[in-house]
Amino acid sequence: MRLGRYLLPFSAVLYGCANAQLINPNNITFGNPFNFWTKTQDGWDLTRGNHTNTITLPLPHPAGNVTIQPATSAMVIIDMQNFFLHPDLGGDPLGRALVPTTIDMIHAFRTNGMKVLWTNWGLTDFDLTTMPPALFRGFSSDGTSATSFGSDMGTIQGNISVGRKLMRGSWNAQPFGDLLDEQVGGVANGTDFYFNKNRLSGMWGTSTPMQTFLQDGMITTLFFGGVNVDQCVWGTLLDSYYKGYDVILVDDISATTSPMAATGMVDFNAALNGWRANSTDIIPALSVS
Structure with missing residues (x-):
């Protein structure tokens, strides 16, 4: 039996037990011996004791700085597919406008050895029998x-x-525009990984393919973007939060066709569950690391 499937995140078993201050007189450690954050003077340390090659992201006030471990961090791109974005299918122009910034984020993550994960609708005929x-x-x-x-x-x-x-395999389910080349090239080079999903959330269920990958790779910190921010992005982020991952919503690579109130709900709750950021907060910090 692999403990990583049941003690989430497993990376803390390796890094955290020897380093976590389980009894802290200043009450700056949050969590448990297997999964914890440390409060710093100017923000939060999410490394769970693994301080090799860490990167500090200067997130906007009042969030404060967030220090991450690149080896246990990943970017999650959700549903940037032809079905939702292509103009001939009535796709969202706001979503299409995210593509250049999303690609900039992809490149910054790859440069720092951080995984890029794609989770898109990709149904099978069996899925249709259980939907x-x-x-x-x-x-x-x-x-x-x-x-x-x-x-x-x-x-x-x-x-x-x-x-x-x-x-699964249809043209409408493929990543849109230049994102297709990014996804295909990244998967071929081993920097990116592609996961089909059969619900709004890519983390729905007891153990989705993406969750299994995260556990096996000991990844604990997730950055989210895609469409729609109040539906599939929010669902995936929320399920990840429930399962014990660090969740960071990247606002300027996320969009929706829903009314503005829907985005406001996501923004409010994402900041409570984790953090909100922009690529302009993240890419400069990754570029100098």
């Missing part, structure tokens, strides 16, 4: 089940077969 009715209704184009998950979306631009809605 609850609420999700089928939510992804219907005309209020009938005939246009929901798995339905043939026809062609665009005369010769592009859009494929079955959000099914």
Whole structure:
């Protein structure tokens, strides 16, 4: 039995037990022997005692600085797919506008040896047999089940077969635009990893493929971006928070088609569950590390 599957995050077993001050007269250690943060004078240390090659991110007031361990940190890109972004499919222009900044973040993470994780809708026919009715209704184009998950979306631009809605391997489920080359190249080079999901959250369930990867790689700190920020991004971040990961929402690589109040809810709660930041807070710190 692999303890890493049950004591989350497992990295703290290696790094934390010898370094954590379990009885701290100043009450600056938060958590438990296997998973803890340390409060510093100007922010938070999320390294769980592994201080090799750490990076400090100067996050906006009142969050304060956050010190991370690159070896246990990753960027999570959620649902930046043709289905949600391509203009010929009615995709969100706000989401498309995120692409250049998202790519800048990807490159900064790779340069520092930090993993880039892609989690996108990618259904199988078996998934369709177990999908609850609420999700089928939510992804219907005309209020009938005939246009929901798995339905043939026809062609665009005369010769592009859009494929079955959000099914694994279909064109509509591929990363949008230049992100496809980034994802394919990153996976080939071993810097990026791709995970299909069958719910809004990429961390839904007892052990998703992405969660298994995080546990095996002893990754504890996650940076989130993508679309929609109040739906799939929020769901993945929230499930990660529930499962004991450090969660940091990157505002300027996240967007939604929902009313502004939905983003406000996410912003408020993400700051309570973890931190909010912009790429302008993160990339300069990664560039000088």
